[in-house]
Amino acid sequence: MTDTPIRSDDVALRIRGLNAGFRMSDGYLPIIEDVSLEVRKGEVLGIIGESGSGKTVTGMSILHLLPENAETEWKVFDFLDLDVTGMDEEAFRDLRGNRMAVVFQDPTGAFNPAKKVGWHFHQVFERTAVKSPDHAIRAKDWRNAAIDLMRDVGIAHGANVLGQYPHQLSGGMLQRALIALVLAFEPDLILADEPTTNLDNIVERQILDLFRDLQKRLDSAFVFITHDMTIAATLCDRIAVMYAGRIVELGSTKEIFDDPKHPYTQGLLATALALEEKSGERLQEIPGELPHPGALPPGCVFAPRCPHVFGRCETERPPLFDLPGREVRCLLYEDDDVSGR
Amino acid sequence: MLRGCRSDWLLNEFVVRFAGIARKMEGASALGFIWYLIIRLGGALVTIAIGAVFVFILMQLIPGDPAIAALGENATDENVAAFRRIHGLDQPLPVQFWIWLSGIAQGDFGKSITLAQGYPVWDLMVQRLPNTLFIAVYALVIAVVISFFAGSIAALRQGRMSDTAATSASILGISMPDFWLSYVLILVFSLGLGVLPAFGFTSPLESFSGALVNGALPAFAIAAPMAGVFARILRAALLETKRRDYVTAARSFGFRDTFVYMHYIFRNALIPFVTVIGVQVRYLVGGTVIIERIFGIAGLGSMMVDGAFGRDFAVVQACMLAFLVFVLGVNLIVDIICAFLDPRRTH
Amino acid sequence: MAESNFSFKRLARDILRNRSATAGVGIIGFMVLAMVFGPSFVPYEPNDMDFMAIREVPSWTHPFGTDAVGRDVLARVLYGARISMLVTIIGVTLGGAAGTMIGMTSGFVGRWVDPVVMRFVDLLMAFPIFVLALFLMLVLGFGIQPVIFAIALVYVPNFARLARNTTLAVKEEPYVQAARLMGQSNLRIMLREILPNIAAPMFVQLTVGFAFGIVIEAGLSFLGLGVQPPDPSLGVVMADGKDYFLAHPWVITLTGLTLMVIILGLNLLGDGLRDILDPRLRKRSMA
Numbered sequence: 001m002t003d004t005p006i007r008s009d010d011v012a013l014r015i016r017g018l019n020a021g022f023r024m025s026d027g028y029l030p031i032i033e034d035v036s037l038e039v040r041k042g043e044v045l046g047i048i049g050e051s052g053s054g055k056t057v058t059g060m061s062i063l064h065l066l067p068e069n070a071e072t073e074w075k076v077f078d079f080l081d082l083d084v085t086g087m088d089e090e091a092f093r094d095l096r097g098n099r100m101a102v103v104f105q106d107p108t109g110a111f112n113p114a115k116k117v118g119w120h121f122h123q124v125f126e127r128t129a130v131k132s133p134d135h136a137i138r139a140k141d142w143r144n145a146a147i148d149l150m151r152d153v154g155i156a157h158g159a160n161v162l163g164q165y166p167h168q169l170s171g172g173m174l175q176r177a178l179i180a181l182v183l184a185f186e187p188d189l190i191l192a193d194e195p196t197t198n199l200d201n202i203v204e205r206q207i208l209d210l211f212r213d214l215q216k217r218l219d220s221a222f223v224f225i226t227h228d229m230t231i232a233a234t235l236c237d238r239i240a241v242m243y244a245g246r247i248v249e250l251g252s253t254k255e256i257f258d259d260p261k262h263p264y265t266q267g268l269l270a271t272a273l274a275l276e277e278k279s280g281e282r283l284q285e286i287p288g289e290l291p292h293p294g295a296l297p298p299g300c301v302f303a304p305r306c307p308h309v310f311g312r313c314e315t316e317r318p319p320l321f322d323l324p325g326r327e328v329r330c331l332l333y334e335d336d337d338v339s340g341r
Numbered sequence: 342m343l344r345g346c347r348s349d350w351l352l353n354e355f356v357v358r359f360a361g362i363a364r365k366m367e368g369a370s371a372l373g374f375i376w377y378l379i380i381r382l383g384g385a386l387v388t389i390a391i392g393a394v395f396v397f398i399l400m401q402l403i404p405g406d407p408a409i410a411a412l413g414e415n416a417t418d419e420n421v422a423a424f425r426r427i428h429g430l431d432q433p434l435p436v437q438f439w440i441w442l443s444g445i446a447q448g449d450f451g452k453s454i455t456l457a458q459g460y461p462v463w464d465l466m467v468q469r470l471p472n473t474l475f476i477a478v479y480a481l482v483i484a485v486v487i488s489f490f491a492g493s494i495a496a497l498r499q500g501r502m503s504d505t506a507a508t509s510a511s512i513l514g515i516s517m518p519d520f521w522l523s524y525v526l527i528l529v530f531s532l533g534l535g536v537l538p539a540f541g542f543t544s545p546l547e548s549f550s551g552a553l554v555n556g557a558l559p560a561f562a563i564a565a566p567m568a569g570v571f572a573r574i575l576r577a578a579l580l581e582t583k584r585r586d587y588v589t590a591a592r593s594f595g596f597r598d599t600f601v602y603m604h605y606i607f608r609n610a611l612i613p614f615v616t617v618i619g620v621q622v623r624y625l626v627g628g629t630v631i632i633e634r635i636f637g638i639a640g641l642g643s644m645m646v647d648g649a650f651g652r653d654f655a656v657v658q659a660c661m662l663a664f665l666v667f668v669l670g671v672n673l674i675v676d677i678i679c680a681f682l683d684p685r686r687t688h
Numbered sequence: 689m690a691e692s693n694f695s696f697k698r699l700a701r702d703i704l705r706n707r708s709a710t711a712g713v714g715i716i717g718f719m720v721l722a723m724v725f726g727p728s729f730v731p732y733e734p735n736d737m738d739f740m741a742i743r744e745v746p747s748w749t750h751p752f753g754t755d756a757v758g759r760d761v762l763a764r765v766l767y768g769a770r771i772s773m774l775v776t777i778i779g780v781t782l783g784g785a786a787g788t789m790i791g792m793t794s795g796f797v798g799r800w801v802d803p804v805v806m807r808f809v810d811l812l813m814a815f816p817i818f819v820l821a822l823f824l825m826l827v828l829g830f831g832i833q834p835v836i837f838a839i840a841l842v843y844v845p846n847f848a849r850l851a852r853n854t855t856l857a858v859k860e861e862p863y864v865q866a867a868r869l870m871g872q873s874n875l876r877i878m879l880r881e882i883l884p885n886i887a888a889p890m891f892v893q894l895t896v897g898f899a900f901g902i903v904i905e906a907g908l909s910f911l912g913l914g915v916q917p918p919d920p921s922l923g924v925v926m927a928d929g930k931d932y933f934l935a936h937p938w939v940i941t942l943t944g945l946t947l948m949v950i951i952l953g954l955n956l957l958g959d960g961l962r963d964i965l966d967p968r969l970r971k972r973s974m975a
Contacts, residue, residue, distance in 0.1 A: 065589055097595030104593075109586030114608050114684060124594060165684040181594070388811075395811055403826045512959075516952040518903045520910055521926070521944030528937050624900075626816035631907050635930070642818070646911060649822045657826065661819055668814045 012189050012221035013039045013062065017075035020061045021293075028071070031057045031293050032245040036320065036327075037223075039189070044215055044222040046236030046253070048229060048268070052290050054245035055225045059193050062223065063100055064092050080188060097127055100189040101182040106198050107174035111166035117177055118162035121146040124184045131186075149180040153210055172203035179210065186220075193225045211235060229272035233257060241265050244291050244301040251326040261328045263306045300331065308332060377680055385673045392665045397438050400658050441658075462659045465644065470663065472544055473629055473640035475552055477667075479560035480625065484567040485618070491568070492575025492614075493607070499580060507572065514569030520631045523562040530558060544639075559636045563628035567621055574617045578610035585609070612683050619675035622668050702964045709960020715953030723770045732760035734767040734920050743936045753938040755928050761939055765946050768920035773950070775832060775914075775921065776901040779839030784894055786840065787847025792886065794848070795855030796878055806852065813845040817904060825913045835914040839901050850893055854886040861885075888965045895958035899951050906947055922947045 015037045021030035032054040039045045049055045060066050077084040079100070084092065104110045111120060122142050129139035138145050143162065150158035153176040166174060175195060182190060192211065196204040212235060215222060224236055232239055232253065239256050241249040241264065249262040260266045267286040288305035291297060297304055299314040306313065310331075318331045322339035432440070495507035544552065582588070583606055591601045630642035641660055648656035703709040732750075738758035746753045752761035794805040812820070821838040828834035858864065859882070867877045902922075908914035909923025910930075917924050922943055929939025 060589075063593060065593055093592075093595055093597070095595070096593055102590070102593040104586070104590060106586060110590035112587050112591070112605050112609070114682065115604070123596065127595060167685050185594075388814075391807075392811060392814065399823060403823075512952065512955055516899070516948050516955050518906055518944060518947055518951070520907060521940070521947060524930070524933060524937070524940045524944065527933075528941070623813065623816050627818040627904075627907075630816075630818040630822075631911060634911065645819065645822060649826055649913070652826070657823070661815070661823065664816050664819045665814055668816060672814070 010040045011038055011078070012041050012080060013037065013223070014076060014078040015062070015074060016077075018058070018061060018072065018077070019074070020057055020066065020070060020072040022067075023069045023071060029293055030245070032061070032242075034320070035061075035242075035245075035247055037240060037247075037250075039221040039223055041188070041221050042215070042219050043238065044224055044236045046232040046239045047223065047225045047242060048227065048232050048239055049242035050227055050290055053242045055227075055242050056193055057245075058242070059102070059191050059223065059225050062189075062191060063096060063102060065096075065102070097124070097185050097187070098131060099187055100191065101185050101187040103175075103179055103182055103190065103192040103195045105194040107171060107178045108166060110178050111174065113166055115165075116162065117164055117166060117169070118143070118146070120177075120181060121149075121162065121184065124181050128185055145184070146180070149183055150177065152183070153177075153180045154206065155180070172199055172207070175199060175203075175207055176210070179207075179214075183214070183218075186218075188219075189221045189223065190214075191223045191225070194227070196231070197227075208235065229268055241268070244296060245293060246301060246329060247320065247327070248302065248329045249327065250320070255325060261323070261326060261333060262302075262330050263308050263332075264302050267305075267307075300329075302330075374680070378677060381673060381676060381680075385669055388669055389666055392669070393442060393662055394438070396658060396661045396665065397441060399661075400654055401434065403654065462655050465656070466641065466659060466663060469639055469641045469644050472638055473633070473642055474667075475544075476556055476560055476563070476632070476638065476640065477625060477629055479553075479556050480563035480567070480628070481618070483560055483564035484571055487564065487568040488571030488575055491572040492579065495572065495576040496579030496583065497602075504576075508576070511569040511572040511576075514565045515573075516569075517566055519562045519566055519628045520635060522565055523559065523632055523635045526558045526562055556638075559632045559638065563625065563632055566628075567625060570621060571614065571617060575610065575614045578613045579606060582606045582609045608682075612679055615675055615678050615682065619672045622671045626664055626668065699964075703960065706960045706963050708956045709964060712953050712955070712957025712960050715949060716957060719769065719950050719953060723766060723773065726766040727763065730760065730763045730766060732763045734764040735759060735918050736763075743932065745936075746938060746942070752942045753936075755925075755939050756932055756936075761925065761942065764920040764925045765922065765943050768922045768925045768943070769946060769950065771832075771915060771919065771921040772902055772905050772909075772923070772947075775836055775905050776839065776898055779836040779905070780843050780894060780897040780901040782836065783840035783843030784847045784890065784897060787844040787849075788851040788883075788886075788890060790844065791848035791851030791853075792855045792878055792882060795852035796859060796874065796882060798859075802852070806849075809845045809848045809852075812841075813849070817842050818907065821904060821908055822913070825908075830913050830916060832915050832919075835905055835908050838908065839904055842904060843897050843901065846897065847890065847893060850889060851886060854889055855882055858882050858885045892958055892962045892965060895954055895961055899954035899958060902947065902951060902954070 015035065018032065018035040018037075019030065020032045021028055023029075035054075035058055037045065037047075037058075047055045047058060057066065061072050064072075066072065074085070079095065082095075111117065125139040125142035125145060129136040143159075146162060147158035150161060155161055155173065155176050161169065161173070161177060169177070179195075195211075196207050199207060208231060211222075211224070214220075215235070224232070226232055236253050238252050239250070240247050241256075241262065243264050249256065249260070249265045256265060257269065260269050264286070271286070286305055291301060291304070297314070299312070299316050300306070300309075300318050303309050303313040313331055316331065318329050318334075320327045320329045321333050321337040323333060323336050324338060491507045491511060495504045495511075498504050585605075587609075588601060588605050591605045626642070629640060630646060632638070633640040633643040634646065641663060645657060645660035645664075647653075648660060703713060736759060738754070740758065741750070741754050742756055742758045744750055744754040750760050750762065752765060755761055755764070790805065790809070794802045820842055821835075824838040824841055825834055828837060864877065864881050867881050872880075905914060905921065906923035906926065909921045910927045911923075912927065915921035915924050917928070925943045926940050926947075929936070929943065933940055
């Protein structure tokens with residue numbers, strides 16, 4: 001990655017060395033460590049991992065939406081041409097919505113249960129009104145703008161939906177409405193946190209098609225969090241694989257699927273392929289379990305489950321090695337590191 | 342605990358069944374709401390009717406002959422008989438009940454037996470009801486206002502000094518017997534600071550501002566314990582709604598903190614807050630009974646106490662019904678507000 | 689079979705860990721000690737009148753001062769607290785027991801019994817506290833026993849409602865179904881399976897009930913409807929002091945302060961118990 005010069009106006013988000021954790025009653029609990037990501041405009045970066053791997057915390061860190069007892073720190077955090085590091089609460093709040101937005105996993109939790117769907121659109125359009133005179137005009141005619149947006153996401157009778165309360169709509173409908181709300185902002189970065197996990201299969205496919213369509217149409221950068229490799233394969237340009245709060249592999253989707261380097265990625269792919277191709281074939285499970293954040297093994301976090309483990313793995317924490325077109329956090333590739341570490 | 346509107350209302354089942362019909366009209370939700378109102382009102386009226394029967398039956402349990410109570414032990418048999426005839430006490434019970442009920446419908450609660458012999462109870466009540474009502478509402482308003490601020494501050498600054506202070510004040514407030522607090526307030530404000538009068542009360546119908554001044558101490562004495570309860574409920578409700586996903590979503594839209602607080606956090610915490618007001622009315626009215634005595638307010642509560650001492654059954658009966666109607670009325674209003682606030686109409 | 693995971697040691701440990709409960713226990717413990725042993729330390733009887741020392745301001749000989757007929761107020765308060773507490777505890781427990789039985793039965797039996805019973809409970813609950821109490825005074829007369837019954841009556845609906853709701857939740861549990869299938873009688877199931885499992889919130893309600901019950905008792909006695917003078921109860925002592933309050937506010941103020949401390953202790957204890965018995969609300973995993 002680092003040997004390809006990147007034009008800075010292409011990069012929507014650049015994060016280096018992100019750590020995050022929670023202050024608990026019995027001390028500090030680190031959740032993610034040394035997370036580094038880059039997303040370009042119009043590109044979809046997938047963050048893959050099991051539940052508990054820290055993907056949601058990573059996502060929420062990007063938007064500074066962690067709960068009050070969370071602590072985050074980073075070495076680099078650039079959003080578009082801004083260095084977020086110096087920003088105060090209020091300045092960052094201004095970025096949310098208009099520049100970066102979230103599509104949540106549970107759409108029923110994203111709406112105010114006491115207000116109609118139309119109220120949400122009204123407030124969102126009000127917020128965008130400051131962007132430009134055109135936006136202000138559109139905000140005045142927000143009902144029609146909302147109906148148009150809803151049509152774009154596949155809601156045929158937007159006018160009715162506007163008058164409904166969230167509890168009156170199905171999960172799939174709400175998710176579409178939420179996506180429409182996010183689109184109303186026209187954000188530069190869209191974070192989707194497992195947006196289809198709570199939906200049933202048919203609706204899931206429709207929403208994924210919607211995302212694919214959006215990616216083609218819009219200039220935004222996407223960060224797509226999921227645990228499902230097959231979704232990642234069809235939707236994402238590049239993938240970051242997370243395990244126990246660390247990124248263990250990062251690269252383009254095609255290359256990772258063709259040639260997964262980290263043993264964990266290999267295991268994930270093997271499981272996914274077995275599921276997809278032959279339902280009769282026995283699942284190759286990765287033996288063992290995800291370690292608890294407070295009880296990580298001393299060396300490489302994957303060592304206890306790794307089929308290729310050797311001596312040093314259990315005592316040394318491997319850094320993220322730079323390979324051509326790939327980053328891997330595994331001692332097996334130490335010699336392939338091109339960054340001169 | 343903190344779910345939608347809890348309606349422990351009589352005739353719940355019927356209402357739920359009718360509410361099913363109302364839900365079908367939900368597309369035109371204004372109409373559905375009016376329908377809901379009608380059902381609720383109807384239910385309340387039936388409840389009051391049942392309550393009236395209940396009160397009447399209860400009154401029959403009281404031992405002693407009201408005639409003798411009024412005329413004294415040495416009254417002659419003829420006088421007793423005459424008395425009974427005048428007050429309709431010689432009729433069979435269902436007839437008495439019917440007379441009473443139909444009388445009420447016309448605003449006639451019978452005549453006072455001992456307190457003010459022969460005087461229509463209705464007139465007595467009309468004189469006193471505004472006072473009691475005024476103090477009760479005054480106290481409620483004070484309690485809601487205080488608890489609104491205390492609860493909000495405690496929730497927003499959770500864990501910090503202001504939270505501890507507000508929560509401690511709430512517990513102290515709840516622990517204070519209101520009649521004791523009355524005296525403390527008198528001590529501080531009347532004797533000490535000489536700001537507010539201790540005794541005497543002008544009817545709000547005569548002088549509203551006078552009533553506000555005179556009623557300040559008694560209203561506050563009643564309000565303090567209630568404010569403590571409300572503040573704690575509000576704090577708990579706010580803390581729970583603060584944790585909800587929709588708050589994170591709202592922040593992700595970049596809405597300002599005050600906006601999120603008002604429309605997401607506070608708005609959704611209102612429902613349990615309002616509900617608890619309905620539950621507390623039962624204790625609110627209790628406060629007025631004693632407080633009226635202390636401050637010398639001519640209200641329904643003190644009339645009932647006098648009636649109890651003087652064994653004036655007509656007065657006691659009428660007061661019991663009046664208080665019942667008051668509590669049911671407040672509960673009805675609370676239910677309506679809750680239904681208005683909670684589009685899910687969860688029970 | 690329902691396993692009741694109860695041990696006094698665990699309860700004690702949980703109480704100590706919870707600030708509110710500890711404070712409550714501390715205050716109440718102190719109060720109980722004062723009530724039980726206090727009178728031995730106070731050289732006066734509550735009804736001893738001393739016309740040489742009327743309306744005295746608090747001093748070393750009379751820490752709470754004296755009232756209009758020279759009685760030592762501290763002695764009266766200590767005895768009065770005893771009586772008030774006893775009346776309250778008996779009354780609330782009576783109401784609690786009755787209410788729990790009613791609510792549990794209603795919730796367990798269900799069918800048409802439940803709605804009917806609950807309607808009556810609701811109706812009872814719609815009466816303001818003192819209205820009910822006053823009414824009962826009319827029926828039973830004035831005095832200690834009627835007050836006990838009045839307090840009991842006031843609390844029946846609270847406990848009935850709570851018992852019924854928790855019973856409804858517990859009713860569906862597998863061990864209850866199992867007991868039914870085994871053919872155990874309804875009464876047995878209620879007492880052995882359901883009661884232990886709804887006991888916890890009942891205890892919290894009991895503590896909270898004591899806290900307000902004592903206010904009811906004091907209020908009724910204050911009005912003259914409850915404990916009859918010269919027997920002291922906290923309400924009676926306060927009533928004594930009210931006629932000359934403006935000149936000599938000590939009687940009411942100090943008596944009421946004592947009452948408030950008792951109530952505070954009970955409230956803190958109730959809060960602490962509620963926290964302890966609902967620990968799941970406290971722990972929230974953040975992942």
